[in-house]
Every structure is written in C-alpha cells, then in structure tokens.
Amino acid sequence: MKKPIIAANWKMNKTVSETEEFIKKLSAKDIPEHIEAVVCPPFIGLKDAVKLKQGTAIKVGAQNMHFEEHGAYTGEVSPVMLSDLQVDYVILGHSERRQLFGETDEVINKKVHAAFKYGLYPILCVGETLEQMEAGDTEVLIQKQLELGLAWLSANQVADMVIAYEPVWAIGTGKSSNPELANQTIKQIRKYIQDIYDTSTAKSVRIQYGGSVKPENIKDYLKQSDIDGALVGGASLQVESFYKLLV
Ligand SMILES: O=C(CO)COP(=O)(O)O
Numbered sequence: 698m699k700k701p702i703i704a705a706n707w708k709m710n711k712t713v714s715e716t717e718e719f720i721k722k723l724s725a726k727d728i729p730e731h732i733e734a735v736v737c738p739p740f741i742g743l744k745d746a747v748k749l750k751q752g753t754a755i756k757v758g759a760q761n762m763h764f765e766e767h768g769a770y771t772g773e774v775s776p777v778m779l780s781d782l783q784v785d786y787v788i789l790g791h792s793e794r795r796q797l798f799g800e801t802d803e804v805i806n807k808k809v810h811a812a813f814k815y816g817l818y819p820i821l822c823v824g825e826t827l828e829q830m831e832a833g834d835t836e837v838l839i840q841k842q843l844e845l846g847l848a849w850l851s852a853n854q855v856a857d858m859v860i861a862y863e864p865v866w867a868i869g870t871g872k873s874s875n876p877e878l879a880n881q882t883i884k885q886i887r888k889y890i891q892d893i894y895d896t897s898t899a900k901s902v903r904i905q906y907g908g909s910v911k912p913e914n915i916k917d918y919l920k921q922s923d924i925d926g927a928l929v930g931g932a933s934l935q936v937e938s939f940y941k942l943l944v
Pocket residue numbers: 706791863867868869870871907908909910928929930931932
C-alpha cells in the first residue's frame with residue numbers, strides 16, 4: 698500500500714538552529730503510520746536534520762541539487778554529497794527553480810537520473826502558470842514537462858518516484874486550486890504515465906498536489922481519488938501547522 702506523502706518545502710527559510718528546533722519538536726510527536734512525513738530544509742540544515750530525526754519516521758529531503766558528481770560548479774551541491782548525508786528525497790524542477798534560475802526540462806531530467814543513481818528519491822515538480830492555464834494549455838504543458846522530465850527512466854524508477862503537481866498561480870498566493878480540478882489534472886498525469894509506461898506504474902507513482910495547502914484545506918485534497926499527498930510551503934514552517942497536516 699502506498700502511503701500519502703506530505704512534504705515540507707521550506708524554500709529559503711530557517712537557520713540551522715531553527716531547523717534543529719523544528720526537528721526536535723516534530724520528533725517528539727507521533728507521526729501517523731499511514732502518512733510519510735518529509736522535511737526539506739535548506740542545504741545547510743540537512744546534516745542536523747538527518748541526525749536529529751534518527752529513530753523517528755521523519756524523512757529528510759533536499760530542495761535541489763546539481764546533476765554532476767563533483768567539479769567546477771561554484772555554489773552547487775552534488776548528488777554524491779546528499780547521498781553521503783543520507784538524505785532520502787530531493788525536490789527537483791520546482792517552479793521557482795524553473796522561473797528564477799532558468800532550469801529547463803532537460804536539466805531537470807539529468808537531475809532525476811542523478812538522484813536515482815545515488816539512491817535519492819526524486820520529487821519532480823510540474824505545473825502551469827496563470828497565463829498557460831487561462832490559455833487552456835495546462836494539459837499540453839504538463840505532458841511536455843513529463844515527457845522531457847521522465848525521459849529514459851525505467852518503469853520501476855517512475856513507480857518509485859514522487860510527482861508534485863503545483864500550479865504556479867496557487868503557490869504562495871493563498872489561491873489554492875479547487876480540489877476537484879487538481880484531482881482532474883493529477884488524473885491526466887496518471888493517465889499519461891499509464892500510456893507511456895503501464896497501469897501498474899501509473900498506480901504506484903505517488904502524485905502530490907502543491908499550492909497554498911493548509912491545515913484547513915488538506916483533507917479536501919487527500920480525499921480525492923488520485924491525490925497522494927501534498928507539497929507544502931508556507932504552512933510547513935511552523936511545527937504545529939505542519940503536524941496538523943499529518944494528522
Ligand atoms: O511551492 C510550494 C511547495 O513546493 C507551495 O508553497 P505554498 O504552500 O506556500 O503555496
């Protein structure tokens with residue numbers, strides 16, 4: 698049985714000491730067994746987060762990485778480094794990386810392959826902008842992001858990864874997508890995976906919704922037929938609020 702996955706994407710928030718405080722507080726709480734809880738701090742907080750969550754059900758993820766193992770890439774962090782830290786997940790292709798740092802689907806695909814090579818589970822983000830949605834381009838755009846982002850992956854790899862559907866217009870705006878509409882798009886994503894892989898892969902892959910998810914609305918998403926969790930920004934920054942998303 699696949700577990701819904703609720704992941705905290707802290708983005709560029711929290712110092713090392715704030716990360717420590719959060720993980721200590723969260724570790725003292727009971728994480729429900731039917732949910733997978735993932736915390737994704739900035740790079741500098743990863744080592745302490747991994748150390749402090751030992752013996753708990755909490756998983757730790759990075760928010761990005763380079764696809765190369767090492768080399769002259771000033772300011773970058775490699776999959777080897779994350780794997781050495783025993784990080785579980787890595788968010789790849791977040792819309793902020795695509796929009797603010799020029800990441801292309803081709804680069805993101807290289808990162809997804811590098812993640813698997815080093816035993817990290819990718820959380821691949823896809824989603825349309827407001828203009829693309831208004832132009833009726835959502836389905837075509839997401840198919841393209843998936844076609845390029847998943848290129849050359851095996852069915853087993855896709856079955857093991859996480860896809861996060863995050864409409865860009867819903868991120869950090871408080872304008873969360875209508876849950877039925879989000880479910881419809883996630884169904885299309887699953888159907889696309891069924892078409893390029895097979896039914897069992899499409900059933901296994903976990904697909905999250907992301908964009909202004911809060912304790913007050915998370916249940917409306919999780920009760921949808923095809924939504925397997927949430928990728929949460931703002932509402933994941935306080936322990937109490939994040940914990941409410943899990944229970
Ligand atoms: O981008 C997001 C998670 O990756 C969503 O952010 P918010 O939950 O703050 O809208």
